[in-house]
Amino acid sequence: MSTDQQARPAPQQPASSARGVRAAGALCGVLAAAVTLGVAELAAALVGRTASPVVVVGGAFVDRTPRWLKEYAIRRFGEDDKAVLVGGILVVLVLVAAALGAVAVRRLRVGYAGVALLGAVGAAAALSRPQAQPLDALPSLAGALAGAAALHVLLVSAVPGRPVDRSGARRAVPGARRVRERLAAGDRRGGLDRRGLLLAGLWSGVVAVAAGGLGRVLLRRSDAAASRAAVRLPRPASPAPPLPAGVEVAADGVAPFVTPNRSFYRVDTALVVPQVRAEDWSLRVHGMVERELRLDFAELLARPLLERDITLTCVSNEVGGPLVGSARWLGAPLADLLAEAGVRSGATQLVARSVDGMTIGTPVSAVMDGRDALLAVGMNGEPLPAQHGFPVRMVVPGLYGYVSACKWLVDLELTTFDAYDAYWVDRGWAEEAPIKVSSRIDTPKAFARVEPGTTVPVAGVAWAQTRGIARVEVRVDGGPWQEARLGASAGDDTWRQWVWPWAVEGGGSHTLQVRATDADGVVQVEERATPFPSGSTGWHSVVVTGG
Structure with a gap:
């Protein structure tokens, strides 16, 4: 056998082509995920549910989140904790979708299985929620079906061509092997139809946005805004007395007595x-x-x-x-x-x-x-x-x-x-949780600069609902307690503002502390304790700098 007749090694796929194919697959996965969410949103609106996959998975996550993590989220993000959770779920979904798309280029069935698994997770999360009904699973399942179809169309559009089997017959092969066989045949252009991918991507984007937008519109039509606007509250049989004069102390930075x-x-x-x-x-x-x-x-x-x-x-x-x-x-x-x-x-x-x-x-x-x-x-x-x-x-x-x-x-x-x-x-939280006597320094803020030789108002709020606040005291750098002036009381069920004029002496850092006493004579607990299981305790302190 001559050298020319000897078997030649199969052409190797260029690394750049492989990377391009995987990147295209990842993009297809992300676009398919967008279609999944858009169709799920529309399905949720059509069946009169708010059980879109992100919401139900997020709710199930909240239910199963360890206590320490919930406390950290509230402490770290406050009222933005829900937005952070939803954003985190979307980020994870994008990463998973990209990985599935990249894998599906070579193993399309794995891509389908991954989409089906995500749909099953969403449906299971929906059915695990309190007062769940069978229809709550429909948005996740409909979204998964649409996502799988979108993934197939996107991959087929991105990687055209029909490979030949050993008998010479032309056969349709899903996107993954189509890419592999074309590259193995020596297609040095990368095996991608960029125009096809662009068109399919545009159509999938239109479907995702249109379905999701229509779903949002339908949900808004059934929301409570119009109902609330039509409510006319009657006059109370027992109106609250007017707030007394002096309920707010004259100190900038204190929380308003009535919270908007x-x-x-x-x-x-x-x-x-x-x-x-x-x-x-x-x-x-x-x-x-x-x-x-x-x-x-x-x-x-x-x-x-x-x-x-x-x-x-x-x-x-x-x-x-x-x-x-x-x-x-x-x-x-x-x-x-x-x-x-x-x-x-x-x-x-x-x-x-x-x-x-x-x-x-x-x-x-x-x-x-x-x-x-x-x-x-x-x-x-x-x-x-x-x-x-x-x-x-x-x-x-x-x-x-x-x-x-x-x-x-x-x-x-x-x-x-x-x-x-x-x-x-x-x-694990306590069965009965009466509110503990508490106080807070609102001004000056932590790390504020105060001028020696000036008088600075130290002010804030204190509360002990059903008992009322009888006294608030402030001290500087561990010195003697000084009684603050209380704002007028609007009743035992409300907080009270307080203020103490501090004559600042000397530069450097100063530590301000506050404690309150309720009308029963109970003094605010000094020992620091976390909110779990029945509310936090401890004196609030603020460090400021003089000079």
């Missing part, structure tokens, strides 16, 4: 704000009661309503943290409603359920002891904002929100603490 709705803190597990129309809303009262009650929104508004100034606090608030705010609430007395239902002897817990399945357990004794526990419909003179629970939420003074402040309320069940653990209690 747009600035009021929000902490919950809902990645998408539930949309409940007032005309569709109803409340069921059942469990350990003499008679089950049901009422709609019009019936609730027809009841005698109370207007009260109440400060709310989140249990996740760190010492000196921002998760506290005060508002003027309008609502029906919760105790009156339970009295009508007839609470049976032995009922110790009132389990409130949100439309999204969140459960919050409140001690029955706290609702029935005379405090102004409300089924709130108004906040600072307007219907509840959607993010704060429209159309109805609970407000119970003196308890941290996770055991008192159920938003988007639709169900109240009388039971016992032994019989049922609500959402956060099931995750």
Whole structure:
């Protein structure tokens, strides 16, 4: 056999061609993922669900997140924690989609399997949510089907040609082997149809944007904005007294006594704000009661309503943290409603359920002891904002929100603490969580510069709901405690502002500390403790620099 007749090695695929093919595959994967999300969004709107894959996977992630990670997210990102989570899910999805697309160029079945697995994960997450229904799985499954079809079309468009089998017959082969066989045959142009990839990419982008945009439009048509705008709140049977003169101290930088709705803190597990129309809303009262009650929104508004100034606090608030705010609430007395239902002897817990399945357990004794526990419909003179629970939420003074402040309320069940653990209690938080006496320095801010020889107002807020604040004290660099001047009291259920004039002496750093005492004589605890399991403790301190 001559040298020319000897077997020659198969042409090697150029490294640059291989990289180009993998990059094109990764791009196809990302575009297919965009189609998946767009179609899923549309499917969710068509079936009247908000269970798009990102939302349900995010919700399932929140439910299974370790406590320490939740606390870190709230501490690090505050009210932006949900946006960070959604952004993280999208980043992971893009990376996974790119990897699947790159693999699918050589193993298309693996690409299909990966898309199917993502759809199954989304469907399983949807069905794992509280109050899930079978239709909740449909958006993820429809999105996965559309994504698999898009991946196939994109790869076929990017890598054209029909390889020849050993018998010489032309055969259609999905994108992966098409690329490999063309390159092996010596196609030095890379095996890519850039024009085909561009056209298919443009079409997939149009499908993704159109489907997702239409889904958003359909969801907005069923949201609660128009319903809220149509609500006319009645005048309260028992209006709140006017705020007394001097309720705010004259110090720049102190939180306003009434927190504007747009600035009021929000902490919950809902990645998408539930949309409940007032005309569709109803409340069921059942469990350990003499008679089950049901009422709609019009019936609730027809009841005698109370207007009260109440400060709310989140249990996740760190010492000196921002998760506290005060508002003027309008609502029906919760105790009156339970009295009508007839609470049976032995009922110790009132389990409130949100439309999204969140459960919050409140001690029955706290609702029935005379405090102004409300089924709130108004906040600072307007219907509840959607993010704060429209159309109805609970407000119970003196308890941290996770055991008192159920938003988007639709169900109240009388039971016992032994019989049922609500959402956060099931995750280790305390069953009963009265708010601890607390205080915060709002001004001067940490690391501010203060001039020696000047008088600087040290000011902030203090709270001990249901007991009220009797005294606030400040000290500098561990020296003697100095009593601050309190703003006028608007009631035991609200915070109080305070201010102390500090005559700055000397340069260098100075440490300011504050502590409060409630009307029962209980002094704020010095020892630092994290929020888990029943609220943080410790004196708030701020370090400033003189000179």
